[in-house]
Amino acid sequence: xxxxxxxxxxxxxxxxxxxxxxxxxxxxxxxxxxxxxxxxxxxxxxxxxxxxxxxxxxxxxxxxxxxxxxxxxxxxxxxxxxxxxxxxxxxxxxxxxxxxxxxxxxxxxxxxxxxxxxxxxxxxxxxxxxxxxxxxxxxxxxxxxxxxxxxxxxxxxxxxxxxxxxxxxxxxxxxxxxxxxxxxxxxxxxxxxxxxxxxxxx
Numbered sequence: 677x678x679x680x681x682x683x684x685x686x687x688x689x690x691x692x693x694x695x696x697x698x699x700x701x702x703x704x705x706x707x708x709x710x711x712x713x714x715x716x717x718x719x720x721x722x723x724x725x726x727x728x729x730x731x732x733x734x735x736x737x738x739x740x741x742x743x744x745x746x747x748x749x750x751x752x753x754x755x756x757x758x759x760x761x762x763x764x765x766x767x768x769x770x771x772x773x774x775x776x777x778x779x780x781x782x783x784x785x786x787x788x789x790x791x792x793x794x795x796x797x798x799x800x801x802x803x804x805x806x807x808x809x810x811x812x813x814x815x816x817x818x819x820x821x822x823x824x825x826x827x828x829x830x831x832x833x834x835x836x837x838x839x840x841x842x843x844x845x846x847x848x849x850x851x852x853x854x855x856x857x858x859x860x861x862x863x864x865x866x867x868x869x870x871x872x873x874x875x876x877x878x
Contacts, residue, residue, distance in 0.1 A: 677823035685854040694720055701730065701732040711858050716848070718855050725822065736842050742837070747801065751839045753785040754802045761847035766845075768855035773865035780868070783848040797826040805840040864872045 682688075691702055691712075698720065705712045719726040737748050749771040756764035765786050773782035784792035789802050800822050805815050823833050849855070 681841045682854075683856055684721070685716045686718075688717050689720050691717075691720075694764055695723060698726060699724060711860050712824065712859050713765070714856060715763065716852070718853060723734060732872055736835075736839055742829055743835050746772065747798070748835075748839050749775055750785060750789075750798065750802065751805050751836060752843045754784075754789050755809050755840050755843040756847055757786055757789065758806055759847040759851070761850050762830050763779040763855045763857045764843060764847055770864045779866050782865070797828075800826040801828070801836055804836060804858065808837060808840050809844055833856040 691699060702712045714832050716726065720774050728804070737745070737752075743751075752764060752768040752833070753772055756768060757812065769782045772785055773779045776782065781792055785802075789799075789806070804819055804823055807819065810855045820833055820837075823836065824830075829838070829874075846857065
């Protein structure tokens, strides 16, 4: 069965009714991404919240910092896997496929990151964000030290925690209003590289 046609369980304003700055931002999204992410359309229900959401998202996910864009997207997927957030798993799973060039990695992170072929550094990062999402009171100095042991500086530890916390927030909003991902995400960046991985015949 296909996902529901609606974007959100709450009203989504017509784009033409939005203020010029938001319409311009949606136009930029179409030019750069080929679509307007449904999360932005859902947030347009509260335009001021949308503006703050855009600022926060861009700062956490796109600004310069000690984490790569791929690392940030991997965090988004693993947090969303623990929270079973359909919207973010679909949207950020696609981003992992695009940034890594590896659709297998994208799928493994969506399903069970512990089975993915990860570096010790990536595994330590994702273990940390899983615990922070699943049982935040279980985080102690030893968990931060494990990140340092894998080469993460304290600024990176902050960014790991902030990124995970941001997606715990967005996951809950997506659940609360039944936010639906853009259908286009499902088909994007699915091709394996020409040298491709092992074929298990399955």
